[in-house]
Amino acid sequence: MQQPIPEPDFYRPVSHSRTTLTELMIPSYANFGGKIHGGILLSLMDKVAYTCAAKHAGNYCVTVTVDGVHFLQPVEVGELVSLMASVNYVGRTSLVIGIKVIAENVKSGYVKHTNTSYFTMVAKAEDNKPTKVPGLLLETPEDVRRFMEAIQRKEIKTRSEQELTKMKTNLELRQNISALLGQRCSLGFEL
Numbered sequence: 001m002q003q004p005i006p007e008p009d010f011y012r013p014v015s016h017s018r019t020t021l022t023e024l025m026i027p028s029y030a031n032f033g034g035k036i037h038g039g040i041l042l043s044l045m046d047k048v049a050y051t052c053a054a055k056h057a058g059n060y061c062v063t064v065t066v067d068g069v070h071f072l073q074p075v076e077v078g079e080l081v082s083l084m085a086s087v088n089y090v091g092r093t094s095l096v097i098g099i100k101v102i103a104e105n106v107k108s109g110y111v112k113h114t115n116t117s118y119f120t121m122v123a124k125a126e127d128n129k130p131t132k133v134p135g136l137l138l139e140t141p142e143d144v145r146r147f148m149e150a151i152q153r154k155e156i157k158t159r160s161e162q163e164l165t166k167m168k169t170n171l172e173l174r175q176n177i178s179a180l181l182g183q184r185c186s187l188g189f190e191l
């Protein structure tokens with residue numbers, strides 16, 4: 001039987017899609033405490049992830065998962081937020097975009113790292129089905145490290161999702177009630 005001829009792989013360098021988005025934090029972005037809403041930062045992260053993924057894929061992309069969103073420091077009105085995105089990993093139709101977010105006080109010059117997150121995006125064709133993305137040409141040892149880390153994160157995530165599913169299916173409330181000892185909760189009904 002004749003074997004299908006494999007499609008030749010086509011690679012795009014990490015530098016082709018590396019993207020930085022800088023935005024001034026204006027008063028309408030702030031919450032009642034005067035700090036910037038986490039949702040504003042998430043929206044900017046989604047925007048820069050999309051730009052980077054679509055440039056690499058050469059196609060429309062959708063966000064599938066967002067990992068590692070920890071807002072480590074508050075962002076203030078008047079600060080300049082820069083979001084630096086690059087493709088860390090590609091699968092067949094998916095891409096992992098790593099995003100580093102920094103906030104700069106323009107008067108003092110002080111720059112703080114507010115978070116690093118990973119967006120998994122999938123490229124879609126005209127028929128709205130996932131479509132193959134170009135391979136990734138790793139240009140520096142840093143690119144190699146990020147690609148390897150993404151593989152490890154993916155493996156850890158798969159294992160942890162399997163553990164969670166196992167835990168949920170085996171969770172028997174009466175037998176496991178002792179796990180609540182020392183927790184800040186109280187039962188409002190008889191178990």
Ligand SMILES: CC(C)(COP(=O)(O)OP(=O)(O)OC[C@H]1O[C@@H](n2cnc3c(N)ncnc32)[C@H](O)[C@@H]1OP(=O)(O)O)[C@@H](O)C(=O)NCCC(=O)NCCS
Nearest residue numbers: 062063064065090091092093094095120121122123129130
């Ligand atoms: C994500 C989506 C494209 C998956 O479609 P699907 O028909 O199940 O496609 P597949 O099973 O072929 O998966 C496609 C890719 O997504 C990846 N994927 C699917 N679910 C995933 C998850 N939970 N986490 C990480 N990657 C995932 C698969 O691993 C695969 O990657 P690969 O081709 O590089 O190996 C589809 O569910 C979708 O369109 N979701 C809506 C996305 C959206 O609208 N986002 C906007 C924000 S609301």
